[in-house]
């Protein structure tokens with residue numbers, strides 16, 4: 727059975743004291759919700775990881791980085807390795823986010839190396855895929871998403887792939903207030919599961935959680951999560967307010 731997941735991606739927001747406060751608030755809200763069937767993940771900036779993992783109850787909230795280096799260690803000024811991430815108590819890492827692909831030039835080849843580093847350090851990976859608006863308008867969105875899967879992840883063995891959570895994030899929906907319709911999300915998620923079935927077989931495809939990301943909020947989460955192939959959300963802006971984030975978690979628990 728695949729997991730229901732709500733993951734927050736704080737992106738480059740919150741100073742350390744602000745992040746600590748938000749983590750405390752989220753921890754209290756999630757505790758009060760009592761929804762063990764939903765896996766809650768907080769994707770914080772690197773500098774917050776160690777502090778936030780001391781604050782939250784690991785039985786109810788997991789911690790994720792938003793990136794890791796392509797190399798294991800050494801003279802790479804400013805980089806943070808997967809081993810460093812794991813040593814903070816973090817169990818997850820977000821890789822392949824469209825902001826990293828477009829602003830920092832992360833190619834499929836770079837992501838293959840990051841994925842290998844994360845797996846070598848026992849991190850679960852939230853791997854992001856999704857098309858830009860021009861690709862959707864040209865009717866190429868299925869092709870683009872399939873090639874991101876093939877070129878970024880399909881080098882993995884079935885065992886390795888069991889550590890992947892996918893996040894479909896149409897780039898035109900991120901931070902724009904323009905959510906994919908519930909039907910568009912379901913259509914793409916079902917397509918992704920079909921591609922996974924072809925590559926890894928039905929059992930792995932059925933056990934892989936596929937999250938939706940892109941202007942998902944407390945108002946639209948309920949409808950998005952009612953789709954059979956939408957297993958949860960990767961939440962940007964709405965994860966920065968404990969109240970909104972907990973409403974999204976409650977919406978996930980409902981279905």
Ligand SMILES: O=C(CO)COP(=O)(O)O
Nearest residue numbers: 735900901940941962963
């Ligand atoms: O990019 C996202 C999560 O990774 C989505 O961001 P928003 O929820 O702010 O649109």
